[in-house]
Structure formats: structure tokens, C-alpha cells
Amino acid sequence: MAHQTGCEPLRTRTPVTIKGIRDGLVFILNDQCSFEEILTDLDEKMNGSHQRLLLGPLVRVTLQTGSRKFSDLEEAQIREKLSGHGNLIIQEFQSSSVVPVKQEPVPFIHHGTVRSGQVIEHDGDVVVVGDINPGAQVLATGDIYVMGTLRGMAHAGCKGDENAVIAAVFFRPTQLRIHDVISRSPDTGDRDLGETEMEFAYLRDKQMAVDKISHLYSIRARDFRGGN
Amino acid sequence: MGEAIVVTSGKGGVGKTTTSANIGIALALSGKKVCLVDTDIGLRNLDVVMGLENRIIYDIVDVVTEQCRLEQALIKDKRFDHLYMLPASQTKDKSALTPESVKEIVEKLKGQFDFVLIDCPAGIEQGFKIAVSGADKAIVVTNPEAAAVRDADRVIGLLEAEKLERPKLVINRVRPHMVREGNMLDIEEIVAILAIDLLGVVPDDEGVISGSNKGEPVVMNPNARAGMAYRNIARRILGDSVPLLVLSENGGFLNKMKRMIGLGK
Numbered sequence: 001m002a003h004q005t006g007c008e009p010l011r012t013r014t015p016v017t018i019k020g021i022r023d024g025l026v027f028i029l030n031d032q033c034s035f036e037e038i039l040t041d042l043d044e045k046m047n048g049s050h051q052r053l054l055l056g057p058l059v060r061v062t063l064q065t066g067s068r069k070f071s072d073l074e075e076a077q078i079r080e081k082l083s084g085h086g087n088l089i090i091q092e093f094q095s096s097s098v099v100p101v102k103q104e105p106v107p108f109i110h111h112g113t114v115r116s117g118q119v120i121e122h123d124g125d126v127v128v129v130g131d132i133n134p135g136a137q138v139l140a141t142g143d144i145y146v147m148g149t150l151r152g153m154a155h156a157g158c159k160g161d162e163n164a165v166i167a168a169v170f171f172r173p174t175q176l177r178i179h180d181v182i183s184r185s186p187d188t189g190d191r192d193l194g195e196t197e198m199e200f201a202y203l204r205d206k207q208m209a210v211d212k213i214s215h216l217y218s219i220r221a222r223d224f225r226g227g228n
Numbered sequence: 229m230g231e232a233i234v235v236t237s238g239k240g241g242v243g244k245t246t247t248s249a250n251i252g253i254a255l256a257l258s259g260k261k262v263c264l265v266d267t268d269i270g271l272r273n274l275d276v277v278m279g280l281e282n283r284i285i286y287d288i289v290d291v292v293t294e295q296c297r298l299e300q301a302l303i304k305d306k307r308f309d310h311l312y313m314l315p316a317s318q319t320k321d322k323s324a325l326t327p328e329s330v331k332e333i334v335e336k337l338k339g340q341f342d343f344v345l346i347d348c349p350a351g352i353e354q355g356f357k358i359a360v361s362g363a364d365k366a367i368v369v370t371n372p373e374a375a376a377v378r379d380a381d382r383v384i385g386l387l388e389a390e391k392l393e394r395p396k397l398v399i400n401r402v403r404p405h406m407v408r409e410g411n412m413l414d415i416e417e418i419v420a421i422l423a424i425d426l427l428g429v430v431p432d433d434e435g436v437i438s439g440s441n442k443g444e445p446v447v448m449n450p451n452a453r454a455g456m457a458y459r460n461i462a463r464r465i466l467g468d469s470v471p472l473l474v475l476s477e478n479g480g481f482l483n484k485m486k487r488m489i490g491l492g493k
């Protein structure tokens with residue numbers, strides 16, 4: 001598109017600018033103006049100056065909100081203003097806002113054995129589909145789930161989450177760490193691995209505790225992360 | 229085109245050189261053209277174990293630094309016409325070797341031999357990288373001891389990163405009565421931890437030491453149990469399915485092992 005300096009003064013205080021494009025209309029909602037100003041101007045334009053525009057066939061409307069991102073409520077108010085005009089179809093609200101939607105950390109899935117000398121570090125939960133061998137380390141800011149034997153060192157909640165857990169099918173860790181609590185493998189004696197059932201370690205009153213995996217949900221639901 | 233197999237372990241003294249020499253001879257016994265390559269610069273001893281020390285004129289460093297041609301450095305075995313070895317250098321500067329230069333030599337050897345067996349130095353530093361550089365496959369040697377298994381695990385991780393074919397495991401110096409009494413790591417436990425295929429279990433056998441001292445590897449001795457174990461390993465490398473040596477009278481153990489190497493039903 002050609003540079004249009006001169007046609008449109010920069011930083012114009014017009015709250016709403018309406019432009020025709022090939023397949024519809026663009027409403028530019030000035031991000032320098034208050035939401036009230038925009039609503040008022042929108043009203044004026046819809047019912048006054050731009051009425052001619054609004055009488056034709058169906059028109060797709062894109063609303064550009066600049067660097068501002070409207071809340072659901074604000075969007076609804078704008079939709080309401082436009083809905084009185086049957087031929088306008090709101091296609092989308094476009095915002096150049098770079099404020100990222102807060103991202104849930106993605107779990108990291110490792111396939112295979114984590115071997116001696118290898119370190120896995122991840123922001124979020126870690127799932128190991130295999131064993132964690134002696135001399136290997138897995139650090140996660142979230143939970144650690146081992147679909148195999150945990151023989152090495154696992155550190156869950158390593159950046160301060162004391163609600164993190166470490167779960168494994170076979171528990172034989174060199175060391176377990178959750179948040180800042182360190183513990184050696186629970187004394188299980190020479191238990192036959194064939195008869196163990198999947199377990200998880202968690203912090204109970206700042207002490208490492210181990211329980212059957214089937215209790216994980218009840219502990220989570222009671223203590224933290226809500227019941228949803 | 230032959231295949232290059234590196235024999236490695238991480239931990240020192242677990243039996244890499246013994247394993248290289250014995251598997252090499254066993255493969256030669258089966259009529260294969262074999263070349264043993266010693267990459268343990270400064271601590272060479274494959275030639276001693278093979279009883280070929282007195283024939284060395286040139287070595288691998290001479291080949292890399294172009295003091296001689298590859299063919300000139302190859303030593304023919306005194307027993308087999310189609311068994312050769314490329315010795316390491318005892319004294320010369322080992323920094324002359326690079327992964328690229330050794331890889332080039334191994335590639336050339338693969339053109340002339342069915343098997344190129346590379347005896348790796350202990351450790352996981354440059355010497356290891358050099359030994360592994362030209363290899364297609366790897367044999368990891370360990371002993372039934374926690375520290376050796378730990379190092380084997382480390383090495384397997386590094387081999388996986390090198391994109392070699394899945395390494396195969398040799399557990400060396402197993403003493404059946406110690407395993408039975410629970411004083412030595414269980415074979416099954418080792419295989420479970422390392423999670424790679426078991427190529428063979430070699431018993432601890434005095435015949436290995438006396439054989440090495442005479443320059444007559446134990447595999448030449450038809451009566452030694454370790455010799456039998458090495459011959460079986462060679463047959464497995466050649467694709468035969470050979471059951472594991474009965475190390476104990478305990479049938480349960482053997483059956484479990486059979487399952488592990490895919491021989492059981």
C-alpha cells in the first residue's frame with residue numbers, strides 16, 4: 001500500500017475512522033481515545049454522518065483496535081452498537097497488542113531412557129517414557145511422571161512449587177527433591193519390584209511423603225489447584 | 229563393504245582390549261576377514277594381548293601423519309591369514325589423531341575387511357570420540373559392578389547421541405557364585421538398567437589372564453569357558469541365535485536370559 005502521509009494527519013484524534021476495503025469495511029478505533037469517546041463517536045457515525053454506508057447489502061466489518069485489546073465486555077458493547085444495523089457483520093477485532101496471553105507451560109515428553117550424565121530441565125511438567133537411571137537428573141518446574149523406573153535424581157517444582165509431585169511406576173530414586181525439600185529414597189527394603197504399584201511423592205507438611213498414584217487426585221483436589 | 233564395530237566401556241580395565249582381541253580371533257576362526265584397530269594411544273596393549281608386539285614397525289599415528297601407507301602399518305596375525313591389526317602408538321603425539329583422520333582410515337579398512345574392530349580407550353574424552361568416529365556399531369563392555377554399569381550407561385547415552393546403531397552389551401567377568409549369593413549385580417538387573425540387547429556374558433576366567441600373558445587369547449583354548457563365551461558372541465554377531473552359556477545350574481536364570489536375547493518362546 002502506498003504511503004499516505006498528508007492524506008491523513010498522524011495521531012488524529014478522531015476516535016473512529018471508517019474505511020472501505022475491497023470486501024467490506026474497516027473501523028479503526030483510535031487507541032489514543034478513551035473507550036467512552038469511541039462509543040460516542042461510533043454512535044454518531046452509525047446514526048448520522050455515515051448512514052448511507054449502512055443501507056446497502058451485507059458488509060463485513062473488521063474492527064482494528066490498535067495497540068489496545070478490548071475486554072469481552074467492551075467488545076460486547078461495541079457489537080451492540082453495530083447490531084442495530086442489520087447489514088453489518090462483525091468479522092473480527094484485530095489488535096496489534098503484543099501483551100501475550102499468559103501461556104500454560106507445555107509438558108515435555110522424553111521418549112527413552114535418561115542415562116547417567118544426562119540432564120533434562122524443563123519449565124513445566126516432564127513425562128519420561130522410559131527409565132531415569134542412576135546418575136541422571138530430571139528437573140521440572142512442575143511435576144515429573146516416569147513411565148518406568150526412577151533410579152536417578154528427580155527434582156519437581158524446582159523453581160518454587162511445593163505442590164509439585166514426582167510419580168513413577170517403580171520408585172528407586174537416588175534422591176528426590178520437591179521445591180527445596182531433599183530426601184533420599186524412602187526405605188523400602190529389598191522389595192520385589194514386580195509387586196510395586198505406581199506411586200508418587202509429594203510434600204505433606206514440608207516433608208516428603210509417598211503414596212499410591214490413585215491418591216494423587218484426592219490430594220490435589222484437597223490441597224491445591226482447585227477442584228476443577 | 230565391511231562393518232566397523234567399536235568396543236567401548238567408559239570405565240577402564242573392564243575388558244575392552246580382551247573383548248576386541250577375542251571377538252576378532254573368533255570372527256577370523258569363522259573365516260571372516262578381520263582388522264583390529266587399537267586407538268588407545270599411549271597405553272597400547274592390544275598387540276601384547278595378540279602376541280604381535282615384536283612385529284610392529286609403523287602405527288596409526290604414522291599413517292595419519294603420512295610417515296607410511298596404511299598397508300605398511302597393518303600387521304598380519306601369526307595364526308590367521310585374514311586377521312590383521314593396526315597398532316596404536318606408544319610414544320608419538322596423540323593429538324595427531326582426529327575423528328576425521330581416523331574415520332578415513334576406518335573407511336578404507338572397511339573396503340578390505342569384513343569386520344573392523346576398534347579398541348577404544350577408557351573415558352569419554354577425545355580418545356573416545358576418535359574411536360567412535362568411524363564406527364557403524366558399538367559393543368559396550370561392562371562388569372557386574374555398579375560403577376562399571378554407571379559408566380556403561382553414560383557411554384550408551386553418548387553413543388545414542390552419535391546416532392550409531394543401537395549398541396550391544398557384553399557383561400564380562402561374571403562370577404556365577406557371587407551373583408547367586410547376591411554379592412554381584414544380577415545380570416537381569418544390569419540389562420534392565422542399560423536397556424540394550426545383551427550380546428553375551430563372559431565368565432571371570434583365569435584362562436583370560438594367562439592367555440593374554442602368552443599372547444594367545446583365551447578364545448583359542450577350546451576348553452576355557454570364557455573362550456566358549458567369546459566364540460558364541462562372534463556367532464551372534466554373525467547372526468546365529470546361540471543360547472547363553474549356562475552360568476549357573478539355576479534354570480530360572482537361564483530362561484530369563486533366553487527371553488532377554490530373544491531366544492525363548
Ligand SMILES: Nc1ncnc2c1ncn2[C@@H]1O[C@H](COP(=O)(O)OP(=O)(O)OP(=O)(O)O)[C@@H](O)[C@H]1O
Pocket residue numbers: 237239240241242243244245246247268348349350400401402430431432433434436437440454
Ligand atoms: N573374563 C575375564 N576373566 C578374567 N580376567 C579378565 C577377564 N576379562 C579381562 N580380564 C583381565 O582384566 C584386565 C583388564 O582387561 P583389559 O585390558 O581387556 O581391559 P580394558 O577395558 O581394555 O582396559 P583399559 O581401559 O585399560 O584399556 C586384564 O588383566 C585382563 O586379563
Ligand SMILES: [Mg+2]
Pocket residue numbers: 244245246268273347348349
Ligand atoms: Mg584396553
